Amino acid sequence: MDLVITGGTVVTMDPERRILEPGVVAIEGQRIAAVGPAPLASPPRPAPRTIDATGKLVLPGLINTHTHLFQTLLKGPADDRRLEDWFRQVVGPAACALTEEDCYRAAVVGCLEAIRSGTTTVKDFMYTHPRPGLSDAVIRGMLETGVRGVFVRGYIDDGVDHGVPPALVEPLDGILADCERVAKSYHGAADGRIAVRFGPCMIWTCTREGLVATQRLAADLAVGLTMHVAETPFSVQNALDRFGVGDLALLERIGFLDTPTLAVHCVHLTDRDLRILKARGTAVSHNPTSNMYLAAGVAPIPRMLLAGIPVGLATDGPASNNNQNMIHVLKFAALLHKVHTQDPTAITAEQALEMATIGAARALGLEGEVGSLEVGKKADVIIADLRNVHAAPLHHPVSSLVYAAVGAEVETVIIDGRPVMEAGRVLTVDEAKSLAEAQRAATALLARARIPSPRKRAWRPLAF
Numbered sequence: 219m220d221l222v223i224t225g226g227t228v229v230t231m232d233p234e235r236r237i238l239e240p241g242v243v244a245i246e247g248q249r250i251a252a253v254g255p256a257p258l259a260s261p262p263r264p265a266p267r268t269i270d271a272t273g274k275l276v277l278p279g280l281i282n283t284h285t286h287l288f289q290t291l292l293k294g295p296a297d298d299r300r301l302e303d304w305f306r307q308v309v310g311p312a313a314c315a316l317t318e319e320d321c322y323r324a325a326v327v328g329c330l331e332a333i334r335s336g337t338t339t340v341k342d343f344m345y346t347h348p349r350p351g352l353s354d355a356v357i358r359g360m361l362e363t364g365v366r367g368v369f370v371r372g373y374i375d376d377g378v379d380h381g382v383p384p385a386l387v388e389p390l391d392g393i394l395a396d397c398e399r400v401a402k403s404y405h406g407a408a409d410g411r412i413a414v415r416f417g418p419c420m421i422w423t424c425t426r427e428g429l430v431a432t433q434r435l436a437a438d439l440a441v442g443l444t445m446h447v448a449e450t451p452f453s454v455q456n457a458l459d460r461f462g463v464g465d466l467a468l469l470e471r472i473g474f475l476d477t478p479t480l481a482v483h484c485v486h487l488t489d490r491d492l493r494i495l496k497a498r499g500t501a502v503s504h505n506p507t508s509n510m511y512l513a514a515g516v517a518p519i520p521r522m523l524l525a526g527i528p529v530g531l532a533t534d535g536p537a538s539n540n541n542q543n544m545i546h547v548l549k550f551a552a553l554l555h556k557v558h559t560q561d562p563t564a565i566t567a568e569q570a571l572e573m574a575t576i577g578a579a580r581a582l583g584l585e586g587e588v589g590s591l592e593v594g595k596k597a598d599v600i601i602a603d604l605r606n607v608h609a610a611p612l613h614h615p616v617s618s619l620v621y622a623a624v625g626a627e628v629e630t631v632i633i634d635g636r637p638v639m640e641a642g643r644v645l646t647v648d649e650a651k652s653l654a655e656a657q658r659a660a661t662a663l664l665a666r667a668r669i670p671s672p673r674k675r676a677w678r679p680l681a682f
């Protein structure tokens with residue numbers, strides 16, 4: 219036994235959803251060796267290192283099923299715009315100017331933010347490759363910070379007619395070759411802490427030929443797929459115009475969904491689309507903050523949950539959020555569906571937490587490894603102290619975490635059995651230096667991409 223966490227309130231997220239007050243979590247190597255009410259019936263020998271979590275919450279690490287880490291450098295410049303302007307005026311030009319250094323700095327700070335707010339698994343969808351090496355730079359940031367990373371080698375192979383900068387359109391043969399290279403180089407790296415998936419960006423930036431070829435390669439290499447699906451009415455209409463069916467129905471028709479797929483957003487779905495998700499076991503990544511920020515619409519999440527469709531929560535990229543704080547997402551997810559359905563029971567605090575832990579693990583096909591505190595699973599554990607003015611006084615740990623906490627309550631984060639943050643101090647990288655370097659990279663990126671500084675934007679005043 220290497221590490222024992224004692225004294226805390228353990229929210230296990232196991233099949234019985236046990237909350238142990240107090241409980242014990244024992245870790246050996248990368249995995250959880252024991253979980254139970256304190257004291258354990260057979261205490262570990264020899265006496266291991268102990269973390270006293272008395273008065274604190276102990277939880278499985280949160281799982282962010284969708285982000286774009288490079289956008290860590292773009293928190294703010296694209297605020298308050300329509301999606302087309304958001305992409306054409308800011309995110310597209312910035313993406314064209316991205317360097318390896320930018321992607322690495324962004325990934326480090328994005329992963330640090332994840333760790334600080336209790337996220338242990340980050341799924342990054344890297345869809346812009348104006349030059350080689352950007353995937354490797356993002357993965358390097360994941361490796362160094364210590365997060366569990368699911369890296370999606372995304373791509374764009376079409377869409378110039380819709381405002382995609384030509385520099386972001388890759389030739390299909392180059393895409394497939396690099397997907398294979400990234401999968402062979404990194405899938406299962408760092409003792410299984412890094413996984414690789416493939417990701418056509420979205421229907422209006424992709425060719426049908428590319429979708430078919432990507433699915434075939436994913437099947438050959440036994441890696442999963444992900445794609446933005448039905449995010450906006452424009453996406454659905456684009457598929458209808460080109461193929462006569464919506465984007466999800468097209469994926470079903472061409473066999474894309476034969477490979478395990480995480481469909482991101484799924485806002486504008488028909489009843490038939492919901493039946494496709496259920497029948498094919500296709501999982502959904504729900505990004506409530508981003509959907510509100512870009513006014514994309516409201517995904518029918520309560521209906522998906524009723525149908526048993528796997529749903530995981532996510533932040534989306536920091537250019538449409540503008541942070542990576544999954545504790546905020548818990549609250550947004552619950553509130554969005556309450557107001558949309560005018561039913562305060564639509565999504566409960568417990569359901570929100572499920573969608574960020576065991577539900578997210580299921581959506582990623584990782585429920586055998588992470589998402590709950592159970593013997594044999596990877597030891598991805600967080601400790602949060604909710605005794606602050608935001609969350610206290612406490613009555614129920616899940617209520618306080620979802621509706622009252624702000625994210626800064628997380629003080630210790632263990633990933634793969636290894637502490638990456640302890641008592642509020644990050645142990646893997648130099649946080650202050652990383653922040654300073656990311657700030658420099660962000661300022662230089664806007665200048666290089668000729669994006670006007672947000673500080674110069676016109677103040678849109680109240681009319682009084």
Ligand SMILES: [Zn+2]
Nearest residue numbers: 284446534535
């Ligand atoms: Zn996205």
